[in-house]
Amino acid sequence: MIRTRHVLLSVLLTGALTACSSASGATGNGGEATEIRYQGWVGTVTYPELAESLGYLGDLELKWVGNTISGPQDIQATATGQVDAGGAFNGAIVKLRASGARVKAVAGYYGIDEERYTGFYVLDGSPIKTARDLIGKKIGVNTLGAHSEAVTKEYLKRGGLTPEEADKVELVVVPPVNTEQALRQKQIDVASLSDILREKALSRGGIHPLYTDFELFGPFTAGSFVLREDFIEENPATTRKFVEGFAKAVEWTQTRPREEVIAKYKEIITKRGRNEDVSAIDFWKSSGVAGKGGLIDPKEFQTWADWLEREGDIRPGQVEVADIYTNEFNPFGAGSAS
Structure with missing residues (x-):
């Protein structure tokens, strides 16, 4: 180890995670959640924020509860109900699932390329x-x-x-x-x-x-956004709307000119008024996400499950990769479940 x-x-994180209840506060038709609580990242734009700005979330509202610098913290906050959605490195998701947390990856959100x-x-x-x-x-x-x-x-x-x-x-x-x-x-x-x-x-x-x-x-999608399984079960329509909007936002960055993406990110950062420097956004080049709209490939989790087993961090067979993720709600997956 x-x-x-x-x-x-000598720098404090802005907007530390505030205490939240374990359930979404706003509900709508059928009693489903109409508000998605999430954490942001200083000086950058998350896909839920981009989806909201592009109008892909419809009547769903985002509630920013603070910023994070840690993927594992973000998905842990999701697992414990402090937020409704969060993202992390796929290996961290495997480890969290191995610990018994009932979270499920629904779309890739960052990756590695040239x-x-x-x-x-x-x-x-x-x-x-x-x-x-x-x-x-x-x-x-x-x-x-x-x-x-x-x-x-x-x-x-x-x-x-x-x-x-x-x-x-x-x-x-x-x-x-x-x-x-x-x-x-x-x-x-x-x-x-x-x-x-x-x-x-x-x-x-x-x-x-x-x-x-x-x-x-080499190139690969490295991290995914997760939702709790109970959230998915209790809010199927909200889940589909959120994931569809998220996936469309990913696909938007994959297909739009770099200059257009940078301009949109600057607009979002400026509008949200968190006293952030927008200059770094000029260096944005790629989402790095391999699958269209964040579609998840089984190997993106199997690689890390196998690696964690070899490292002794999880027991052989402790997690089933097919249980960790789903493409069911992603519009670019033709509705096929993992």
Whole structure:
């Protein structure tokens, strides 16, 4: 196991998750929920927010309850009823399902390709050149037990480190908006940077990648949005409307010119009035989602279920991949269930 600990930086997260009841507050026809509670991310736009702006959610309303920097926290909040929908790395969803949480993935929301990937960067001139050089060093990631940790474990394993040696590599949690700064101030030795924050950091120079998830795994949809199974059962019409709108928003980013997507994201960020910097959106390039409209491929979960079994994080056969996700509500899946 890689050693992990939290580090406190001198920046507070905006809009921390507020206390919520375990059920949606607003109901409509047939007693189904008409309001979807969710968490946002600083300086970026989630697919529910994009779907709402594009008019794809119809009469469904979104209720923002705060921001998060952690996929595992987001889906845990979904599992416990603090929010109605959340997204995370598919491996984290497998682990949450293995713990007994009754959540189900309904659409992919981020992925890896040549344009959108997570890189692990060091300063130019750093003595760190190989996986072995990471022994005793600190890697800044947005959260533990998720995408960056899984990628790092694989890199260390392929680099020939024993479990005992890998245990000497330390993962520290740093808010994504502060990770570049932490690297440049040498608070950490390696920075996990992705998407627009990566591109913005690269534009300033002075850093280069040690490894990337794209180099290790190639293109794939990496994370999905989940709903609780009881929410789906109690709100079938709302679920379909939400997932359809979500999927159409994903497909919109997959098919529209980059400039149009950037303009729409800036409009949404400015309109919501959360005192955010919109400049980073200029570096947006791709959703990275492999399936049209976020359609889920079984291998996007099977890969991580198999990997977690090999790592000893879950027992063989502890989870059935077919139980973790569904394409039933996705309009691009011709209504076929997983």
